[in-house]
Amino acid sequence: MVRGGGVATRLRLRTALVCAVIAALAMVGTVWALMLGAYPISLSQIWAALIDGPDAGFARTVVVDWRAPRAVAALIFGAALGASGAVFQSLTRNPLASPDIIGFSAGSFTGALVVIILIHGTYLQLAAGAILGGIATAAAVYLLAWRRGVQGFRLIIVGIGISAMLGSFNTWLMLNAELEVAMSAAVWGAGSLNGTSWDQVLYGGTLVVLLLAGIAGLSPGLRQLELGDDVAKATGIRAEPVRLGLMVLGVALVAVVTAAAGPISFIALAAPQIARRIARTPGVTVAPAAVTGALLLVAADLIAQHALPVVLPVGVVTVVIGGAYPVWLIIREVRRGSPGMSRSVPAPVEGARP
Template identity: 60%
Template sequence: MDFGRRVLVLRHRRISVRLERRSVVVCAVLALAAAGMAVLALMTGSYQLSPGQVVSALTGGETGLVHDIVVEWRLPRVAAALVFGAALGVSGAVFQSMLRNPLADPGIIGFSQGSYTGALIVILVVNGTYMQLVGGALLGGMATAVAVYVLAHRGGVQGFRLIVVGIGLSAMLDSLNTWLILQADLEVAMAAAAWGAGSLNGVSWDQVVLGGACITVLLLLAGMLSRPMRQLELGDDAAASQGVRASPVRLGLIVVGVALTATVTAASGPIAFISLLAPQIARRLTRTAGITLAPAAFVGALLCLAADYIAQHIAPTPLPVGIITIMLGGGYLGWLLFTEARK
């Protein structure tokens, strides 16, 4: 007789954590796969390296040219792909769980485009620093979230209505972004357009450290909200009966999800479809009843790193990572729209 899924229970004084064994195993396998992919990315390039040289450079055993290639040139890009991919995976998991719809991706419902608009204004007007870009992207994403929520609110907010409104607003913001680029100087416009495709080419250690610190704080906040988030999947009434205050929790989830997307967008531009794919792949791997954050983070990190590797080393010419994620996610989005419409 099966009384439920096997879980690991960790207790320390008054703190107790329950982890599903399958989710732990899946996360461990994904972490190993991401580590192997990272070593492969650090090895590959115009100057080929061996796995031993890469490991030695990471542990301080190499100096000179090999150390510079691994630590200074290639590692920031690999670290950014892992950290930013994890952030996008969690952001998608938050919105898909909150709206109870697999189409609830920040890029589809307009939040990524709003963040891109805010960051683009900062680039074109003040040529701001990374933290200024984060602020502009966050303001743009939050303003878009408020607009979508208000326009979709009619006696309450239904997930599918919010998604349809978000798709329309996303198209409007995309046109606005194109107009802003056309009005800018040629050099600035070309740089903004290339950045808008979603690229890790210009990522430095400063952006990885600052962005990673912001993302770490936001992931901790998302983890604190994960339990009431899962209870909200049962509906507001059922969650309220268990002591969950739906409105504050939902507001906190929106802020965390938009902030994760904005932090990534400010550093690398909008990287599409990672937020859509990662939670659903993680759900199928773990076979959980709902969306879980940790597996989505690991899948997002692996997807982003693999897409960047394909863009740089397998494509005929080096491409922005956003081009590859669009190619991978476009087919899945079409299939998802078809199946949801049939329901």
């Protein structure tokens, strides 16, 4: 028992250290984003803009009003996507399970798109539409995947089908919208932090913190569900209510990001697996995934703004960089479970370690 306790303590210390280092790197990237641009800003000017207020002059306008909302949004929304991906990969015990793969991001996009095109709603209406669309999609996927419980591989397959259907519906909506509205929705739909305001950061950040607190409260149940429903029930966990609550919280995190910045792909997919390998944890954990997601989105936004000849939506960068990731992951899981090609693909993916 002492030895096991010592191992657990070392794992927790290593995880905490990794989280601290990744969070520090994300903060460095955020400060760097405040410095770079057509009007360069030094660290002393950033400090003066934050401390001196209006006395800092034009530097305060550049830092506080123009650059800071986008930089802080990348930090917060990246953490939300990473945490959401960790929840779904842990629940399904499958590294391919993420909101953008199994259709929940597409459902949030559909809900927000309906608000944009049909009622030209405000940000709060957009957020409500995204959350309702995501939850409705999650409910449909959950019910269609149910067969004496929800299996991870079945959930992914059903989610991919629902995502394809919603993608077609979203395309139809934009084709039938007014030209200006459709163009605006298409740019936003690529996943963009351009034009992010402090109101979006305030409302979105508050919701993200509340949702992360809810996930933290259910995290003991999440750990037990990783061992299987039978083990979880034997330890007093009500498997289906806990799973459903975690799914709702995970979908809501994605919906908040989608309402503010559009669907940003691959952060939720890649961040949990990258964090697990860096922290060397036995499974996917939410805290390392959240800080890794924050770092990934901050880095992707820096690339989108400053590393290319033209400024691109951050979603384009995450798609280009992350497009090869699921291919590599599928190949890796198939090879791990089957040395040859005689075994079908679903078997090793279903049994994949988190």
